[in-house]
Amino acid sequence: xxxxxxxxxxxxxxxxxxxxxxxxxxxxxxxxxxxxxxxxxxxxxxxxxxxxxxxxxxxxxxxxxxxxxxxxxxxxxxxxxxxxxxxxxxxxxxxxxxxxxxxxxxxxxxxxxxxxxxxxxxxxxxxxxxxxxxxxxxxxxxxxxxxxxxxxxxxxxxxxxxxxxxxxxxxxxxxxxxxxxxxxxxxxxxxxxxxxxxxxxxxxxxxxxxxxxxxxxxxxxxxxxxxxxxxxxxxxxxxxxxxxxxxxxxxxxxxxxxxxxxxxxxxxxxxxxxxxxxxxxxxxxxxxxxxxxxxxxxxxxxxxxxxxxxxxxx
Numbered sequence: 001x002x003x004x005x006x007x008x009x010x011x012x013x014x015x016x017x018x019x020x021x022x023x024x025x026x027x028x029x030x031x032x033x034x035x036x037x038x039x040x041x042x043x044x045x046x047x048x049x050x051x052x053x054x055x056x057x058x059x060x061x062x063x064x065x066x067x068x069x070x071x072x073x074x075x076x077x078x079x080x081x082x083x084x085x086x087x088x089x090x091x092x093x094x095x096x097x098x099x100x101x102x103x104x105x106x107x108x109x110x111x112x113x114x115x116x117x118x119x120x121x122x123x124x125x126x127x128x129x130x131x132x133x134x135x136x137x138x139x140x141x142x143x144x145x146x147x148x149x150x151x152x153x154x155x156x157x158x159x160x161x162x163x164x165x166x167x168x169x170x171x172x173x174x175x176x177x178x179x180x181x182x183x184x185x186x187x188x189x190x191x192x193x194x195x196x197x198x199x200x201x202x203x204x205x206x207x208x209x210x211x212x213x214x215x216x217x218x219x220x221x222x223x224x225x226x227x228x229x230x231x232x233x234x235x236x237x238x239x240x241x242x243x244x245x246x247x248x249x250x251x252x253x254x255x256x257x258x259x260x261x262x263x264x265x266x267x268x269x270x271x272x273x274x275x276x277x278x279x280x281x282x283x284x285x286x287x288x289x290x291x292x293x294x295x296x297x298x299x300x301x302x303x304x305x306x307x308x309x310x311x312x313x314x
Contacts, residue, residue: 006285008228010235013281019304020281021274024113027300036115037273038266043102045265045272047095093136100132101125103201110277111205113298127204127211134211138193146186153178195222195233202283206292221286232282239278243271281305 025034072080104127108120199218200211207214222229250258250267258264265272284291293305 006287008225008282008285010231010282013285014235014278016281016304017274017277020110020277020301021270023300023304024110024273024277025270030115033115034269035266036117037106037109038269039262040102040105040109040115040117041269041272041276042262042265043098044106044276046099046102047092096135096139097129097132100135101128103131104128104205106272106276107201107205107280107292110273110280111292112296113300124205127208130211131201131204131214134215135197142189142193145189149182149185153182191233195229198279199283202280202292203290206290206294221290225286239275243275246271 024037101121101124104124105117105120108124109115196215196218199221200214203209203214203217204211207217247258247264247268250264254267258267280292284293288294293301297305
């Protein structure tokens with residue numbers, strides 16, 4: 001930053017993000033633009049949201065299912081299971097690829113105040129694919145790390161079979177502590193990657209660089225400003241709780257229509273635009289190399305993103 005530390009704030013970029021959201025979605029209101037930006041937001045969060053989980057608690061249904069499975073020849077059953085696993089993995093990879101590409105689409109819609117899919121899809125093909133590949137590598141490393149971290153739990157469970165009656169009290173405490181440590185470490189890794197990824201995409205959008213370079217830039221930024229980043233994360237937790245409450249209210253108010261994929265994103269689009277704009281504006285405070293509007297800024301954004309001139313004396 002050339003020897004001068006930037007003045008990093010939390011509430012100012014949030015206020016700017018709120019005004020920016022109104023500019024993008026309501027001034028003026030354009031239904032076609034709203035639907036296109038909603039599609040980009042839906043792609044950017046594809047596979048990361050939840051849905052309805054239906055549980056079958058009836059024993060009769062489980063017995064019928066077990067009987068039906070037992071009647072299937074074992075070779076056919078093994079092939080069917082392998083095909084099902086392959087299909088699930090293909091869908092996971094496909095969703096991850098679409099989500100990686102969609103994140104650049106969503107940022108482009110916000111930065112340029114437009115509803116466009118085809119042009120940014122082509123323009124950010126290399127960056128989107130690079131981010132997708134790095135995300136796959138990170139996911140693979142995370143799975144291996146989680147498996148290695150689970151080894152003490154597995155060993156503890158195996159020992160528990162033999163020493164359950166001899167050390168029942170101590171074993172229960174050890175199991176609870178091991179599970180608590182495992183959950184804490186896994187959540188810490190997930191939060192760390194989510195934070196780094198949220199900074200990586202704007203950096204790649206701004207610099208048109210590869211994901212590895214953006215990863216290094218994001219990690220260096222977090223290491224250089226730990227206090228500001230912690231405050232940012234705490235404020236994001238508050239926003240996440242508020243977003244959850246708003247989402248629940250929207251689902252109830254629309255008779256679960258808001259729970260339908262894409263439709264729910266369109267209904268809650270102001271929330272998605274507000275949160276993404278906030279992260280972009282927070283990152284913008286660290287300098288021009290983190291400013292996604294450095295190369296282009298719509299004229300209607302100037303009153304929001306630049307300080308207003310001082311009023312002339314009366």
